[in-house]
Amino acid sequence: MMTLYDHPLSGNCHKVRMLLSMLGLPYRSEFVDVPNEAHHAPWFGEINPLRQIPALDDDGYLVCDSQSILTYLAQSHAPHWLGDTPQSHARVAQWLSFAANEIGNSLQPARLYYLLGEKVDIESVSAKGKRVLEVLDAYLAKHEWLAAERPTIADLACMPYVGLSREGHLPLDDYAHVMAWIERIVALPGYVTMKGLPQAAAQLAV
Numbered sequence: 010m011m012t013l014y015d016h017p018l019s020g021n022c023h024k025v026r027m028l029l030s031m032l033g034l035p036y037r038s039e040f041v042d043v044p045n046e047a048h049h050a051p052w053f054g055e056i057n058p059l060r061q062i063p064a065l066d067d068d069g070y071l072v073c074d075s076q077s078i079l080t081y082l083a084q085s086h087a088p089h090w091l092g093d094t095p096q097s098h099a100r101v102a103q104w105l106s107f108a109a110n111e112i113g114n115s116l117q118p119a120r121l122y123y124l125l126g127e128k129v130d131i132e133s134v135s136a137k138g139k140r141v142l143e144v145l146d147a148y149l150a151k152h153e154w155l156a157a158e159r160p161t162i163a164d165l166a167c168m169p170y171v172g173l174s175r176e177g178h179l180p181l182d183d184y185a186h187v188m189a190w191i192e193r194i195v196a197l198p199g200y201v202t203m204k205g206l207p208q209a210a211a212q213l214a215v
């Protein structure tokens with residue numbers, strides 16, 4: 010059984026939770042209370058020296074960083090989630106980098122500022138976040154999915170902090186193509202939600 014070092018409010022962990030669910034892979038969620046500094050406990054340094062979640066333990070093999078975990082899980086269980094041409098592989102890598110860098114340095118800290126009062130230059134990250142949403146919206150005006158003709162881990166890597174951007178005071182109302190793309194992800198079999206993200210129709214019906 011795989012163990013995911015996890016927190017329910019973490020968008021980075023949610024990328025992994027979505028793929029695990031979509032692939033039907035059982036796992037154990039190990040709560041790491043990051044807002045209360047649990048990731049600075051000595052034991053967690055053995056799991057991830059960078060002291061960040063998510064981290065995945067697959068039978069003793071440790072993988073850290075959400076993008077890396079998505080890649081590992083897809084390669085191990087469902088390689089079509091990585092794209093199936095050199096072009097789509099390149100696009101997947103491009104959007105994984107966008108998730109870690111552009112999104113990770115804009116929408117993610119903007120949300121942390123308003124949600125947890127984290128010290129960030131809110132003007133700067135908000136401006137970057139707006140730019141991220143504009144770039145995504147323009148791209149999604151012409152593409153159904155980010156990297157291929159079908160969903161890939163690129164979509165899952167970018168979706169959570171984009172879907173949660175309202176919590177960073179960057180609402181999506183002006184980004185119709187981004188909203189439609191989120192709806193397409195929500196409609197995928199096995200989609201799971203988290204606080205702040207839409208629920209799938211089936212989940213609503215229960």
Ligand SMILES: N[C@@H](CCC(=O)N[C@@H](CS)C(=O)NCC(=O)O)C(=O)O
Nearest residue numbers: 019020021060061062063074075076
């Ligand atoms: N690039 C990493 C970023 C992970 C990250 O920022 N994790 C946050 C929680 S969402 C964290 O553990 N923060 C604690 C810290 O950096 O001290 C990834 O994509 O997994």
